[in-house]
Amino acid sequence: xxxxxxxxxxxxxxxxxxxxxxxxxxxxxxxxxxxxxxxxxxxxxxxxxxxxxxxxxxxxxxxxxxxxxxxxxxxxxxxxx
Numbered sequence: 478x479x480x481x482x483x484x485x486x487x488x489x490x491x492x493x494x495x496x497x498x499x500x501x502x503x504x505x506x507x508x509x510x511x512x513x514x515x516x517x518x519x520x521x522x523x524x525x526x527x528x529x530x531x532x533x534x535x536x537x538x539x540x541x542x543x544x545x546x547x548x549x550x551x552x553x554x555x556x557x558x
Contacts, residue, residue, distance in 0.1 A: 480515060481519070484523050488527040496535060502543075504542075504543040505545065507551045510547075517554045521554040524544060525555070
């Protein structure tokens with residue numbers, strides 16, 4: 478069991494499915510940010526890195542990605558990446 482890899486796969490698989498179904502906008506909640514003991518700052522970094530890498534690898538596919546934060550602490554974590 479690798480929680481970080483699971484989180485990476487969550488973002489990648491969701492973005493792959495969006496592309497497969499020709500969806501050009503996706504909104505992610507702050508997945509695993511503080512849930513189940515996963516550190517908020519680490520989850521935010523994984524989200525940013527994974528999404529950025531996917532967009533770079535799929536640069537010809539236009540997609541808008543929104544990251545939704547449910548509180549100030551999560552928001553600050555995303556801002557400080």
